[in-house]
Amino acid sequence: MYLFVAFSALWVLFFIYAWSLSRRQARLQKELEELKSQQGVRRQD
């Protein structure tokens, strides 16, 4: 029983972490795009 808990909990833990990484990456990516477009707009001025 302990074995099952250990293995499943481990999977859950790593998935949560990987998912949190994905989310942060996506957020940063969005910000990067926004800033880059701002930079593009300014360059045209």
Next chain:
Amino acid sequence: MRSLKIIAAVLVKDLRLEWRNRETLASVCVFGILVVFIFNFAFEPGREESLRQLPGLLWVAFAFAGVLCFNRSFALERENACLEGMALAPVDPGLVYLGKMLANLIFLCIAEVVIVFAASLWYNFSFVPSLKWFAPITFLCTLGYVAVGTTFGAVAANLHMREVMLPVLQFPVALPIFIAGIEASTGALKGDPPSSYMSWIKLAAGIAVVFVVLSYLLFEYVLEE
């Protein structure tokens, strides 16, 4: 030697500052005594239990007294931008570290004497018979503790959360020294032959040396802006 003069200069400065208002010493001693006091009520040990609890209790008191000491040591440097002054001074930052470390060592040792005295009073336990080994063990472990404590005190001084971060940073690192101190002290107080706890002493000595050397080398990075 010029290096010794620089170390002495920093040391004397701290001692002189302390002598003027004795704030650090007072607060560290009082706090240490309070810890012993609280333990006394929390556990109310009998004679046999005293021996088991005392080393641990003493080191808890030393540990927290040390936190106060290291915090204050760098808190007073923050006024008048003394930290920046020290960083700009054309001296090896490691020497500044050694000076501050020695000052903290003296303060903490004085506090420890007071704490041990209070503990011996309230626990009706005499440290005198075991002093021959107990004193050097405690001094050695205190040295190791002060070595990291001073460094992390300087690190924490940079943060606005310094009172919380100093214990958080230094206790994990200092724990092996505390354990060595407690184990060796237990042996010494029980009257065991020194060979039984010599390995703990060696461990503490090794760790202390590593900490002093590392801190000496790294202190310039802690001071820089």
Next chain:
Amino acid sequence: MGKTLPTIHFLATLVWMLLAFWMIFLYAPQELTMGEVQRIFYIHAPLAWVAGTAYTIVFSCSVIYLWKRSPVADDLAHASGEVGFVFCSSLLFTGPLWAKPVWGIWWTWDARLTLTFVLWLLFVSYLMLRSYVSSPGRAATLAAVVGIIGFVDVPIDYMAIRWWRTQHPQPVIAGGEGSGLDPRMFLTFMVCVGAFHCLFSYLLARRFRLARARREVSALRRSLAFRASED
């Protein structure tokens, strides 16, 4: 950077982990005294090795950062600290799950467990320090100092079961007499060590890319603000 390398990395990790799990459950023989629950060993012990690797990376990158001031080293140290924290937490989580059925207790303060808990605290304090320092340059330097001094715990933790008599089992992999594993167990174990290191490297790479992206964003923000102030 492209999407191909990370995808390959992810697939390699997935395959290796699946292989590892197959071996854990279907290839490795059952242990004599402990029964099925012993199989936790194949995750627990590799996690320990990974935690050690993680902190070693923190240590080495800290040294490199102080020496060369390389932002790559700083980002890698931070990433390794964070991913290492996840692995170390998993280690401390799986240990008691093995201990309870086998020893009857969840925890004990012997040398190995204490020092490993200290390692976990080192990860925590490292990450806390990083988040509490406002200027990124200072954060990098101070974290590097802390990362270097904290490394003292790692070799002592590794040697703990050799130097002290501990509740924790004696070494079976690289120990002296009385150690050694059934060859199938040994193979399974090594595959698991590889698999978890692969997983670690994958998460590390992602976290590292995140750190780099954050750096890029800050730089861009700064240059935009600067240009705005010029007008």
